[in-house]
Amino acid sequence: MAKRNVELLLNISVENLGLVGDVVKVKPGHARNYLLPHGLAEYPTAEKIEALKDARASAAAAMQKRQEGRAKLIERLTDVTIKLIRSVNDQGALYGAVTHRDIFDQLVLDGFPVEMQAVRLANTVRRIGSYTCAIVFDRELRTEINIEVLPDRTLELFQQSVDAERAAESEDTVEEMDEATDETQGDDDSQDNGKEKGKKGKKEKKGKKSADKSEDSAPKAENSDKPEKSEKAGKSDKGKKSKKDKD
Structure with a gap:
């Protein structure tokens, strides 16, 4: 079970604890090992509290003035930079x-x-x-x-390390710019190659179409020669018949 805090009357002002004449509660160990042995506090009585009444009023006024000075100092210190x-x-x-x-x-x-x-x-x-x-x-x-x-x-x-870092950063920037330029040129070249391939494809298609047309026309020519030959054959047969009739 935890020990209860004890009440003490401060004989002087103690930072972060209280002013002279204040009755404060502290842990037993802190009272026994520090406050009581050094005369900073004692066990309170009505007579002792009354005796320190005026001292407490003076300490309170001094603390108020001190706090005002601290507040002004805090304002001055805001965003201050000191150099060592x-x-x-x-x-x-x-x-x-x-x-x-x-x-x-x-x-x-x-x-x-x-x-x-x-x-x-x-x-x-x-x-x-x-x-x-x-x-x-x-x-x-x-x-x-x-x-x-x-x-x-x-x-x-x-300083050399700083300069080296800056040089490395600049080199990286140049390399990035070169890569971007190469990519742009590559895109342009691919577009040009695509156009050339398209033109070749069109030419090949045209060549195929003309070849197909020539092949289609070739049989027609052969077929057109056949009637002429048949006509000549018919004429020769008629001539032979007429010679026989004469004989």
Whole structure:
């Protein structure tokens, strides 16, 4: 069975817990191991709560002013980019990683008085490049800033790799254009070949038709010769008969 939370009276304001004079509920372990040993809280009584009443009013006014300042700072930080110059090797790896402390220091130098605990960097930065970092004061007051980690010198190998990538991209573009041109020419050639084949086909059809006509006309000619021969044969027979009659 889970232990019940205990009530404590805060002797000073504690971040994310409450203001001085507040009665808060915390887990027994947190009370026993941190708040009570460090004098940050004690068990509440009516007299102690009354004694801290004025202190709480002052702390509330200070917190209100602090929150207003944080809200203005959040507005200023929106879309802000900070630049960090670091020593790197030829591959762009940092010799020293960028931490939330480095970002905090740079923000203060750039005129942004944030609290270090408000800087929330998800992962340690170990290479040059572009990154983001959260600035969180509380659940409602938060934003993100941009971070540019730049090398302290010109990276020859890194630049060569960039140039090589650009050259490869340009070559790919040229090859694609050449392929497109070849495809277009191929289509034109196929169309021309198709036209030539069509013309040849038409010529062959015409040749076949003329050949068929000549073959059809040849038998007719042979048949036309037969009557002439029969007429000649008839005439010769008549001549022979007439000679016989004379004899």
